[in-house]
Amino acid sequence: MQDEFESATESSVASTEALTLIGNDVRAGILHALSDARGGEGNPPALSFSELRSRVGADVDSSRFNYHLQRLVGEFVERRDDGHSQLVETVVEQEGTGYALRPEGTMLTRTIRATTDGDGASLSPTELDTDCYFCGEPVEAMYEHALFKIQCPGCSYLYEYDFTPPGVLHGDDGSIVAQASEYNRSVRLAFARGVCHLCGNAVDTTFVEPSETGYPRPDKRAVCINRSCDRCNHRNYLRLGEALLGNPALISFCHERGLDVTATPIWKLEFAATDRHVTVRSTDPWEVALRVSLDGDTLELVVDEELSVVEHSIS
Ligand SMILES: [Zn+2]
Ligand SMILES: [Zn+2]
Structure with a gap:
């Protein structure tokens, strides 16, 4: 597993690259699981690799899962150590070591949640x-x-x-x-x-x-x-x-x-x-x-x- 922290540079992913990045079941599952974790009560947690993999429930082995996870790290996901974001001064205390959405990932997943509706309601x-x-x-x-x-x-x-x-x-x-x-x-x-x-x-x-x-x-x-x-x-x-x-x-x-x-x-x-x-x-x-x-x-x-x-x- 890659443990190096990503640099705190602003995400510059182009829109077509963003669509390519999320156009995969495992990567979409990772973003969704991290969004679910962030949306609950209390401080946004970071999920360990094993916890994240468990929540996604993808039928891929550990190395394959990690490959997809690392494709997202630096764009929509960050790895945190002792709860501290590499990117932003957080206004609430963070918890846990592991993976969490970058602000760009939070905005992306919120946009997708806000603009889609599987019920087709009318x-x-x-x-x-x-x-x-x-x-x-x-x-x-x-x-x-x-x-x-x-x-x-x-x-x-x-x-x-x-x-x-x-x-x-x-x-x-x-x-x-x-x-x-x-x-x-x-x-x-x-x-x-x-x-x-x-x-x-x-x-x-x-x-x-x-x-x-x-x-x-x-x-x-x-x-x-x-x-x-x-x-x-x-x-x-x-x-x-x-x-x-x-x-x-x-x-x-x-x-x-x-x-x-x-x-x-x-x-x-x-x-x-x-x-x-x-x-x-x-x-x-x-x-x-x-x-x-x-x-x-x-x-x-x-x-x-x-x-x-x-x-x-x-x-
Ligand atoms: Zn516009
Ligand atoms: Zn009229």
Whole structure:
């Protein structure tokens, strides 16, 4: 068995190499067993070689098991002596000598656990307590194949359509919609603020004519704000109202008039769920205005093509 400690360098494994590394039953079993051990109560333990091999239960001899284990050491796994990580100053006391996940391994296994669901669970179309702002039909939510969708069955206008991890399904039908909406709000607000929620990269901004997006009912949209990540290829089309949901002037204007936009589902906010109050002033360069009216007052915010607010007025 290899006993040398690995150097404390940052993992630089490329994404294709990462997929190759974990694309093996034994190595996947090792990562899963170490993730299981880390997820319990108390301090994250290190597992001895024999304990780890026992937990994985792979039908391979000791030397073969060690070969696979060492393929992971230095990338997603580290060997610890007297409980001390070679990599990070731990904030809680560590226990045991043996193998544990590196922080990169913890992030990887958590991502895989969060985005996979062996049950293939789904939410069949469920009527919500909100009527379509265009045609008046009650809108419906559904979840299938990792996509959460809220759409109007009457006019096909799409209110939400997001990759959503299956953890939102762990509840009754009412909490599923609430959890999915809350999760997707955090995703969309991260994009709105210019950060990819998956990889942390800064995202690009492009204003797009709705007819160029392939989304249903482009005739009911004024503009689509495409925020895309060139690192993980994640992208999102935002409406202007939701892109401005973190704007302090908008938050306070609504709060002073009894509406908490930080806690209301986006699809319940007409100015954020539709472009009915959006005016395109110019397309070259893009300049777009949003009007939010409450209690007889109207807040108007105007953004440029960088999504920066360039005008702000209340009338
Ligand atoms: Zn409709
Ligand atoms: Zn990204």
